[in-house]
Structures are given as C-alpha cells and as structure tokens.
Amino acid sequence: MTARGLPAQPLPDGLTQQEIDAEVARAQAAARPGAEHPPRDYPPYRSSHFRHPHRSLIPLRDPEAVELSGPAFGVTDVTALDRDLTAQHTGEPLGERITVTGRVLDRAGRPVRGQLVEVWQANASGRYAHQLDQHPAPLDPNFTGFGRCLTDDDGGYSFTTVKPGAYPWRNHTNAWRPAHIHFSLFGTSFSQRLVTQMYFPGDPLLPYDPVIRSVTDQAARERLVSTYDHDLSVPEWSLGYRWDIVLDGPCATWTEEGDA
Amino acid sequence: MSHAPTPSQTVGPFYGYALPFPGGGEVAPAGHPGTITVHGFVLDGQGNPVPDAIVETWQPAPDGSRAGLPGSLRHDPATGKVIGRNGVDFTGFGRAPTDADGRWTVRTLPPGGVPYICAAVFARGLVQHLYTRVYLPDLLDAEAGAGDALLKSLDTDRRATLVATRTDPRTYRFDIRLQGDGETVFLEFS
Numbered sequence: 122m123t124a125r126g127l128p129a130q131p132l133p134d135g136l137t138q139q140e141i142d143a144e145v146a147r148a149q150a151a152a153r154p155g156a157e158h159p160p161r162d163y164p165p166y167r168s169s170h171f172r173h174p175h176r177s178l179i180p181l182r183d184p185e186a187v188e189l190s191g192p193a194f195g196v197t198d199v200t201a202l203d204r205d206l207t208a209q210h211t212g213e214p215l216g217e218r219i220t221v222t223g224r225v226l227d228r229a230g231r232p233v234r235g236q237l238v239e240v241w242q243a244n245a246s247g248r249y250a251h252q253l254d255q256h257p258a259p260l261d262p263n264f265t266g267f268g269r270c271l272t273d274d275d276g277g278y279s280f281t282t283v284k285p286g287a288y289p290w291r292n293h294t295n296a297w298r299p300a301h302i303h304f305s306l307f308g309t310s311f312s313q314r315l316v317t318q319m320y321f322p323g324d325p326l327l328p329y330d331p332v333i334r335s336v337t338d339q340a341a342r343e344r345l346v347s348t349y350d351h352d353l354s355v356p357e358w359s360l361g362y363r364w365d366i367v368l369d370g371p372c373a374t375w376t377e378e379g380d381a
Numbered sequence: 382m383s384h385a386p387t388p389s390q391t392v393g394p395f396y397g398y399a400l401p402f403p404g405g406g407e408v409a410p411a412g413h414p415g416t417i418t419v420h421g422f423v424l425d426g427q428g429n430p431v432p433d434a435i436v437e438t439w440q441p442a443p444d445g446s447r448a449g450l451p452g453s454l455r456h457d458p459a460t461g462k463v464i465g466r467n468g469v470d471f472t473g474f475g476r477a478p479t480d481a482d483g484r485w486t487v488r489t490l491p492p493g494g495v496p497y498i499c500a501a502v503f504a505r506g507l508v509q510h511l512y513t514r515v516y517l518p519d520l521l522d523a524e525a526g527a528g529d530a531l532l533k534s535l536d537t538d539r540r541a542t543l544v545a546t547r548t549d550p551r552t553y554r555f556d557i558r559l560q561g562d563g564e565t566v567f568l569e570f571s
Contacts, residue, residue: 168506192474195451241399369386
C-alpha cells in the first residue's frame with residue numbers, strides 16, 4: 122500500500138537493486154573504455170530495451186549537411202523572469218533555494234552564445250508537476266519546475282530554483298533517482314543538440330542509479346555532477362552550484378575557422 | 382578539440398510540462414498556401430507506438446537560408462506565457478511531442494535547396510537522442526544531377542526508411558521505427 126492507501130502497482134518483474142547492480146557491472150565491463158556518451162542499449166535502464174536501434178548509426182561527414190546549422194533564439198523567446206523558477210507563482214516554493222550557474226562551450230572551448238537553455242525538475246519533495254507522476258509526495262502550488270534562459274556572450278547561464286528531491290521510479294524494486302535537474306541545450310548547430318541531467322555532489326543515491334551509471338566511463342560520469350561553489354552562495358539567500366557544459370558534435374564554423 | 386563533452390542523458394518521462402510549447406509543430410506561417418503536413422508514428426522494437434517521444438525538426442527556409450529566425454517560443458509580455466510564433470516568420474525549428482497514439486505532426490514549408498528535413502527524436506528509454514532525415518520524394522525527384530549522397534550510400538531497404546510517403550500533394554507520412562524490422566536509418570555527426 123502507498124502512503125495514500127492506494128494499492129501499489131506491482132512491479133513488472135520485481136528485479137532487486139542487487140540484480141540491477143550486477144547488470145550495471147556487466148555493462149560497465151562490456152563498454153568501450155573512455156566512452157563519452159552512454160550506450161543506447163543499456164540493459165540496467167530497462168526502458169532502453171525496445172527503444173534502441175539494433176543497426177549501427179550511419180556516420181555523416183558532409184560539410185553541406187543542414188545539421189551543421191541550427192535554430193536561432195532571441196529575446197522574444199525568453200523573458201528575464203524565465204530563469205527564476207521560484208518566481209513563477211504568487212508564493213515562494215518550499216525547499217532549499219539554490220542558484221545553478223555555468224558556461225556552455227563547444228569542444229574547442231569556445232563559448233556558445235545566445236542559445237537556448239531549458240531546465241525542468243521535480244519539486245523539493247521529489248514530485249514533478251506532471252499528471253503521470255502520481256507517487257505520494259506533495260505537489261507545491263508555488264513550484265512548476267521549468268525554466269529557460271539564453272546564454273550570454275561568455276556562454277554563461279544561470280537559474281534560481283529549489284533543490285529537487287529524490288524520487289522513486291519503477292525500473293526495479295526500491296529504485297530511487299538521485300536529485301537532478303534536466304537540461305536541454307542548443308548549440309550553434311543542430312548536430313550539437315544535447316539533453317542531459319545535472320546531479321548534486323555527494324548524493325548517496327548516485328551509485329545505485331542506472332541512469333547516471335549508463336555513462337560507463339567514470340570521468341565522463343563525473344562531468345554530470347555539479348560542484349558546490351561557496352562564492353556563488355548568496356548570504357542569507359541561496360546556495361550556489363556550478364556546472365559547465367560542453368556540447369559535442371561538429372558545427373559549420375569549424376570548417377570556416379579551422380580546428381583551433 | 383580539447384574539451385571533453387558533457388554526456389547525454391535520457392529526456393525521461395516528465396518533460397511534458399516543460400519542452401512542448403504552443404504551436405511547436407506549426408512551423409509554416411499561419412495559413413500559408415504552400416504548407417505541407419509531415420506526420421507519422423514513433424514505434425518501438427515491438428511495433429508499439431511510443432506516446433512519450435518528442436520529435437524536433439530543423440530545416441532551411443524555402444529560400445534556402447539556414448540562418449533560422451528567432452521567435453519559435455515567442456512570449457506574451459503581459460503574462461510571460463509562451464504563445465508561439467507570430468504567424469509570419471519562418472523560424473525553421475519545430476518541436477512535436479507524440480500524442481497518446483504515438484503520433485507526431487509538423488506543418489511546415491518545403492525546405493529550400495535540399496530535399497530533406499532534419500529530425501531528432503527524444504524519448505524515455507533513449508539515453509541519447511537519435512538523428513534522422515525526412516526526405517520528401519517529390520523534392521528528390523526534382524533534384525538534378527547525381528542525387529543525394531547519403532541515400533545513394535544505402536541499400537534499397539534502408540534507403541526507403543528515410544523517404545516519406547506522399548499520401549496527397551501536401552501530406553507526407555514518415556514513421557520512425559526505433560528498432561527491429563524496418564528500423565529507421567539514424568545518423569551520427571562527428
């Protein structure tokens with residue numbers, strides 16, 4: 122029974138954390154060393170089973186490809202208020218107020234300017250403002266959990282929000298997602314598109330989570346974890362986390378400017 | 382190439398109150414007589430529709446420009462809510478979540494200079510999005526010269542997965558099969 126007295130949905134096959142951990146270890150052993158992105162076929166994350174291609178991706182290296190250009194965003198697409206997830210309702214949301222700040226760069230280290238960053242997250246209790254999230258944690262009428270901003274001339278972005286809570290999910294028995302913020306990023310080309318998740322340092326759930334573990338390389342996995350930055354914390358107001366993002370993939374300016 | 386990239390993670394199941402926006406699939410200017418509809422299902426390895434996928438499209442404007450225009454997510458300055466495009470500018474960018482039947486739809490204008498629309502697919506269970514292309518058969522037929530290099534590099538069965546079916550002069554069907562029989566050709570850029 123759940124806390125609200127509703128019968129809990131049975132798990133499909135009741136895999137235990139130990140069984141998932143064993144699958145994580147197997148996937149880790151089979152992975153290409155130094156892989157920068159997760160393998161699309163990642164058995165411990167069970168939803169991937171019927172949703173990954175069996176065929177190899179076709180490499181495309183056409184300098185005329187349209188994917189080397191990308192969508193444009195501007196001041197009509199984002200308001201200055203969109204970056205503050207604590208100011209979208211009449212009252213203040215519950216939770217630990219935080220700022221998340223960083224820079225968006227390409228692989229050559231150049232700032233990605235004027236591009237759209239979107240974030241979404243659970244509230245401080247670990248509940249999403251989404252109808253399909255029905256787990257027994259309270260919704261917060263003062264928190265939706267969605268924000269946007271454009272990167273500045275330095276590639277910088279910044280959001281004010283509350284720290285999201287951990288929440289249960291149905292991948293296996295007693296599966297809990299560590300606290301995370303979803304990020305959606307646009308580069309200067311469509312081929313640099315990135316959707317990812319930012320985690321918090323020291324979260325005890327990280328070793329148990331097959332989603333972050335889908336990144337099989339430890340150094341790559343650590344790039345998903347933000348850093349607590351005391352200089353970003355605002356006295357009497359908020360705690361600061363820093364997270365820089367590097368977009369993979371080519372863009373047209375590489376051929377124009379060379380691989381500097 | 383000195384900076385290691387940030388790894389991809391799944392979009393998860395709960396982006397629905399965040400990423401979709403009003404008119405996301407309405408790329409063509411309102412009422413434009415040249416509007417075409419591109420639609421289809423996203424299907425998993427069992428042939429089941431995927432109701433929690435989101436398809437993004439990017440394409441040149443009809444004049445061939447690849448610069449794009451801002452304004453896909455235009456805000457109402459009074460309420461701060463996204464009200465979508467102004468109905469005039471062609472931004473080139475579309476975002477279409479699948480519905481409960483696993484179907485996505487974009488209304489746009491034919492791309493200028495190339496016979497395809499670029500697409501990226503995101504879904505719960507996909508740890509990294511997938512790129513594909515929607516080739517429009519009449520634009521392919523109209524192409525002079527050697528034809529499309531990507532299509533030419535594929536065998537017949539695989540090539541067919543990238544070419545939309547034109548069901549009437551302004552409607553194209555393009556299913557995206559993530560896995561198995563008739564699996565769509567997915568692309569990688571490096």
